[in-house]
Amino acid sequence: MKVVKFGGSSLADGPHVERAIAIIKEDPERRIIVTSAPGKRSADDVKVTDLLIAYATAVLHRDDYAEIREKIIRRYFEIAAFFDLPQKALQFIPQTITSLAETAFPNADYLMAAFKATGERLNAFLLAALLNHQGITAQFIDPKEAGIIVSDQLGPNNATVLPQTYSHLARFWESREVLVIPGFYGYTPNGEVATFSRGGSDITGAIIARGVAAECYENFTDVDAIYAANPTVVSHPRPIKEMTYREMRELAYAGFSVFHDEALIPAIAGKIPVIVKNTNAPQRPGTRIIPATNFKPQTTITGVACARNFSALYLHKYLLNKEVGVTLKILKILSAHGISYEHMPSGIDDLTIITRTSQLTPALRQQIALDIQAAVQPDHLEWIDDYAIIMVVGEGMHDRIGTTNGVTTALAQANVAIHMINQGASRISIMVGVRASDADRGTAAIYNYFEKEDA
Known part of the structure; x- marks a missing residue:
């Protein structure tokens, strides 16, 4: 079994989602899919997560939020329209978005966490519906149902996974159908939504990969590989074919942002290889991140x-x-x-x-x-x-x-x-x-x- 995570740029619109579905179809071992919220469709676009933050802020300040709310709903409906998905299958989306403003939360921080998490939740729901529409048996699994339990000790917008999560996830390793699980958030023992730090869908993917003892964790994004230096600083830097967990951790400290550095912790614990690949060019090898055992470096510096x-x-x-x-x-x-x-x-x-x-x-x-x-x-x-x-x-x-x-x-x-x-x-x-x-x-x-x- 492989766990696959698609980043926001990989699920930004209908054509990108179509490529993601093709990737899922290509390999029957890709049976657990982790989603981000829709990202930017162009340089001047706005991520759905940022729209949700604006929506939450308007609710907290009691400002008019009707226009923002409609923009969010429209993003999902536009993706669905690309696939001619029947409207009746989409009612969950406006209902969920509207109910956010009507729900009571313990405080503003929990409200913000719940609003932000909705981007991933709705994208997972939509992707599962699209897969079924395309003839692939798929099931939407909410993190609560999956058993992703987190601590909010550092606040509901900086969650950390609790150990019992891994035993909860183990039951999914035999699943023969495609499971679609939203990234970025889990539930506290009190049942409140709490999110990982920004970009935390990577973390969810790694947690699930460890929990189901996956063969590997494939992280699809919008670059061919992790490069040996920032391409905006060095002209045509060398793509890294293979690197160790600890190399990635050290480089992430200084700004290697392709893969969330905290996501390596569950992967390291489970010894799960991480493969960073390009949604737009999935045939390219990407970068493998692996344990240091028996690793043979080909260059002095990675x-x-x-x-x-x-x-x-x-x-x-x-x-x-x-x-x-x-x-x-x-x-x-x-x-x-x-x-x-x-x-x-x-x-x-x-x-x-x-x-x-x-x-x-x-x-x-x-x-x-x-x-x-x-x-x-x-x-x-x-x-x-x-x-x-x-x-x-x-x-x-x-x-x-x-x-x-x-x-x-x-x-x-x-x-x-x-x-x-x-x-x-x-x-x-x-x-x-x-x-x-x-x-x-x-x-x-x-x-x-x-x-x-x-x-």
Whole structure:
């Protein structure tokens, strides 16, 4: 059995859905299908999920939402019309959309989660109806029926799967008919809808693949493969044919967004191979993401990625290394403000605390600086906003001497200054801190250096 997930771009309109159905028909082992909500049909279009967020916001603010609601309903009806699906089969869609505004929720966060989840739910319902219309026996399965139970401890819009889910899903492994399950959400033990983080349909697919012990998890999107570098930064980068789970995790940290990095956790636990493929060119091999066992790297680096969404708090104080408990004081201040840190490189008199910029506001930055100034009394303290991290990743780095030298040489040749460098204990990744304005140039320089070395 294979679990297949189609992204929003793969289910955006009738022609795309038609390709998805052809892919399902092509292989009888593709028996569990996970859907996203319809994505953009063109660059200036709006995703259904974003329309649902606007709908939810209008309901919360008691604004007129009739036009938004009709836009959402129309998206599904247009897909159905492409296949000449009878109108009587579609009444569930406007009923569901309309009832959202009439339903009581525990609070605004739960309301938002329920509205957002409806995009996937209706697309799964519609796809099951279309498959049956095309002569393929299919059944719509809601996550509640499937037994996808999640925790809302971090909030109903940041759910995490609970362990009992996997035993609930195991009963579906013998299914001979096609099951269509909406991605992105599950139900709390109290029966409330809670969604995974944005793009969480990938997570649902991986959870189901592990639960049914699938042969593989095929993730269909709008690209041929995962590339060794961002094509907007490097011209015609190498497609990655095969990579390990941990390589994908490291690269996802710095912006490889083709596949949701959290979705790898269930796949890793179940040792389920993940295959990323293009809905528009399903015959192409795509990228396989597999365990490291017996993996034989063909290149020194598998990929290089950069992310600019970091800020750094730089602190200098003479004899810092002699003071006991300084780091603890700083971490307590960050914790008190609900801030997690990413990295903390240090010297004998210096300390840099790297955080995600998205966690910070101007007022919060100022307050954290004031609190640290009072607690630690540094000689110098400043926020550095022009900060980016480049991740260089590859199983081939593990036994190769001189990789770090290659990274620093490439950056020096590109006139990119290094603010921080760190190699993980696994020896398959090197992290480099640079100015955000240098990130693209540095990424391209490192990629081109190692491509030349491996040629």
